[in-house]
Amino acid sequence: MRLGHGGGPSAGGRAEQAAERIAGLARNREPGARLGTKNELRALCGVSVSTFNEALRLLQARGLVTVRPGPGGGLFAAEQSPIVRLGNSVLALDADETTVAEAIRIRDALDPLLVEDALWHASPADIAEMRAIVDEMGRSADAGDATAFVHANWRLHHRIAETSRHVLLRSLYTSLLDLIESHTLSVLPDGARPLPPYLRERHRLHADLVDAIAAHDRAAAVRLIHEHSPVKQEAAP
Structure with a gap:
């Protein structure tokens, strides 16, 4: 626990504790279940x-709750895809979780832009290197080694980003990847589903994405990057 100057929990620590308490409520409820109003949960x-x-x-960045305004509104348990569970449950971090969660959220939002650039600019040599990393992901998936899989996954996205001709976009994206990776200590199973089949599913998705980039198949790439996204797009409250 982080301590403030007076020896008690810092504001960040209290926010994390509150987030964990509400996250516990959300995990024990069905997706879409109402957890309460903001005032009720704050109390x-x-x-x-x-x-x-x-x-x-914190809760919204981790995809655990949604907020709805108006009568009958409040906080609701979010529907989580397996990759959201992976991000929330298995990354052991040594940094401020708020910072890392923000970095992951921004990186995910930039993924479609980088894939769009790769469709136009990836060379045969780029594709060959991407496929070599995808093969490494496959070996990690077969071994059930989630830590190796996630790090290879990040290397693949780093390699895709390198094909972009937009210096600012490329620099921002790779900096976010470096931040996330440098503060990830390990990846552990969360028990939500058997890990090797899940990793193989993610391996297939990334292999198909690289194939779409190689074929300049924008429709397939857009579909796959949408499947890849860990947070479903929702209407803004």
Whole structure:
């Protein structure tokens, strides 16, 4: 636990505790179930408005809750895809989780732009290197080695980004990847489903994505990057 100057939990620590308490409620409810209003949940956690807002930002960045305005609104348990569970449950981090969660969210939003660039600019040599990394992902998946799989996954995305001619986009994306990877200690099974079949499914998706890039098949690439996205697109509250 992080401590503030007075020896008690810091504001960030209180926000994390509040987020964990609400996350526990969300995990025990069906997707779409109402957890309560903001005021009700803030009172339950016993935190200030600013601390609760920080906790809410953490929960939304991790794809655990959705917020709906108006009568009958409040916080609702989000429907999570397997990759959201992977991101929430198996990354052991040594950094401020808020910073890393933000980096993951921004990186995911940039993925379609990088894939679009790769469709136009990836050379046969680029494709060959991507496929070599995909093969490494396949070997890790077969071995059930989630840590090796995730690191190979990041190398693949780094390699895709290198094909972009947009210096600012490429630099921002690779910096985000470096931040995420440098603060990830390990990847552990979360028990939600058998790990090797899940990793093989993700391997297939990335292999198909590289094939789409090689074939300049934009429709397939768009579909695959949408499948790849760990958070379903929702209407803004």
